[in-house]
Amino acid sequence: MPAARESLLDAACSALARRPWSAVRMVDVAAAAGVSRQTLYNEFGSKEGLARALVRREADGFLAGVERVLAGTGDPRERLTATAEWTASAARENALVRAMLTGCWSERLPSPTLKAVPSSSTVPAQRRADGALPSPGDLVALVRDRAVAVLSGPGTPGPDAADLTRSCELVVRLALSCVAAPPPDGGVAELVRTSLSSQLTS
Template sequence: MPAARESLLDAAYAALARRPWSAVRMVDVAAAAGVSRQTLYNEFGSKDGLARALVRRETDGYLAGVDRALTGHGDPRERLTATAEWTVAAARDNALVRAVLTGC
């Protein structure tokens, strides 16, 4: 089920890019992922469960980038600069990461 889970999260992310979360419909997410609505509910339990999983996936990706920047080559100043650059890029490119970092 990992492939279906990722497809569902991708579909939810794409839906969220087009409309506010309150307007995202589970049936539309399932259809976009090519699975049944029941599969979506079996995987996440509810719309809130889907939201939590989506935020977790996106923030995990952001934090992995922070880890790479902090453990990269160079002196501490270069690593901190790389971390700041990664943070700005991640916030610019990912609305969920931006919302987590800014609180809005």
Template sequence: MMPAARESLLDAAYTALARRPWSAVRMVDVAAAAGVSRQTLYNEFGSKEGLARALVRREADGFLAGVERALATHSDARERLTATAEWTASTARENALVRAMLTGCWSERLPSPTLSAVPSSSAVPAQRRADGPLPSPGDFVAIVRDRAVAVLAGPGAHRTDTVELARSCELVVRLALSCVAAPPVEGGVGELVRTALPRQPV
């Protein structure tokens, strides 16, 4: 199947999930909304659980791609980390799946994909990847922290500098997640990050 058709099926599933609980989302409706046959949907994802795993994996990838973009936005390290924190908080606010992945709180409205890998018999490479393990909230903290360190430290950074930098990056990620769980009343996550990082973290 064309990757474009897979994307439209995932879009249709995401839209359906925004309107009703996952338990009420029907495969036949997802296929119809994407303009493909139900058989095509099953060929691509295997089952409703396979579709759920693929949807969650896509949202995770989209979130991490946004982290990469945020880290590339400014030349100033502190502003890069602020942009990353703001992206994390706003994406989690707008996207229930990202919020669940980052906090570990899966509501009964959402699919609850098993976080461990499932044996995949899929012939579709993207589905085999979706059937792999899903990062836990702690894994996401580590992934974002390590990406930030890699981008901000640059090549040839000294070991002691990276340890300090990793602490700052982790602090920023955890601040952003605390704003997801308990949104700040005023100022927002950006102001919190700038206050927590009074000087260049590099």
């Protein structure tokens, strides 16, 4: 029931924007989504299951944004700069993304365990939500590896590929530092361009 699942996640996200997670009630989420409370429990199992699915969806949305930016036009430096800007922007606009990237979960947010949890559900989407959630280190590696895969073309020599991997990791970590301590005037792009000026060529 994908449509109901998305509606429930949207309703949970809207509720979280208005009140702390501890005050979000399952019955209210179900009502806002226009489904029964039983449907909500069938889909997610518990409030913890709903929290895990919500965090998973926001992580997937963040990573999809990374891929869109990396698939854009421009040389590797510009695409990595755009990736850093997207990371800082996504974290600024979405408290769950910020918490996932930094590992700092405020009392307002759900803080589901990152490790996998046992599941008896036969719903594929639920099993996926029961899998391990990405830690900040996992997200660094995922973004770095996606950047390397997109920006390294066929026939790239070994040393250049190694340089690209180092540059991609540097950019991701610079972006995360800007999430934790934003530079004046949001100067993420300038920081990244300066750092990459001697590392990557067009």
